Amino acid sequence: MEKNSNNYFTVSELSKLTGVSRQLLIYYDNNDIFKPDVIADNGYRYYSFYQYAILEIIVSLRKMDVPLQDIKKYLTERNADCLKNIYTQRLNKCEADLKKLHIFRQQLLHNLEPLNRLNNLRLDQIMLTEMPEINPSLTQNITMENPPKERMKKIAKFLLPALKSDNINNYYIGYILDRKEFFSPNSFSHYKVFLYNILPGSTGSFNLYLTIYTKFDHNDVPIKTKKLITDFIEKNNLKILSDVFILPINNHLITKGKHQRINKLCIQVEYNSV
Helix, strand or coil: CCCCHHHEEEHHHHHHHHCCCHHHHHHHHHCCCCCCCEECCCCCEEEECCHHHHHHHHHHHHHCCCCHHHHHHHHHHCCHHHHHHHHHHHHHHHHHHHHHHHHHHHHHHHHHHHHHCHHHCCCCCCEEEEEECCCCCCEEEEECCCCHHHHHHHHHHHHHHHHCCCCCCCEEEEEEECHHHHCCCCCCCEEEEEEEECCCCCCCCEEEEEEEEEECECCECCHHHHHHHHHHHHHCCEEEEEEEEEEEEECCCCCCCHHHCEEEEEEEEEECCC
16 A cells, blocks of 8 residues: 555444444445545545545434435535525425324324223213214125135225235224114124224314123124113113214123124114103
8 A cells, every 4th residue: 555554444443443344445446435545455434534434424314224325426516506406305204204103102092092991991871972983984894604705804804904014004904783683683794994093183073972892703793782882872862873883892802702703783772752
């Protein structure tokens, strides 16, 4: 090496000064991002002392997750407009990430809420509750005469857009049972699947609902539960206004068998006029 070695850093020296690994420095060189000032006849790389400042720029921008191609472009142009553009793009990305994280936080809080009160739920007790109106705009009818595989395929196709979404469970899967079939002693001929949003601000008006938490599968409601509801409606002189909504509380995520699942059954009602 002909130049004064006192003005140059070896790869190891520059690595120790900046915390950038030897392998990464070699990668930067091979990809024309940050090349050594001198390559000796023996292949050793040497960086001039002023290149420390350039590597410091790279390290700082990488901490902000600036893509290497953008860094490479900036090192070529090195002007205020280019740097301003980089900072603006990162700021926009941060704003989008913060918005997404806020949604995730809201989703996690709502997912935790039923789990936190799971052990305190009073099962098989009917209540009259003022709650946001359940009015799903998107539903999928499932016919029980179809084989189980065909029913599952239809449900899966319905849920696919939600599963492919970046959001994490900002919805619950609910079921709708026809009110006439619900109170009939016969088996259900069909039911509907729907998604309902759990995030704040997605609710409409409040209405009066008959609600009960109990263990059953959405297409296999126990006779005793039906009778309990029927007796309550008659005793309190209530009028049914809606079909039956089944909202899973303790679902397949945390139970192995369907008989352990807890559902919230909701029916919109009003008092009969005297």
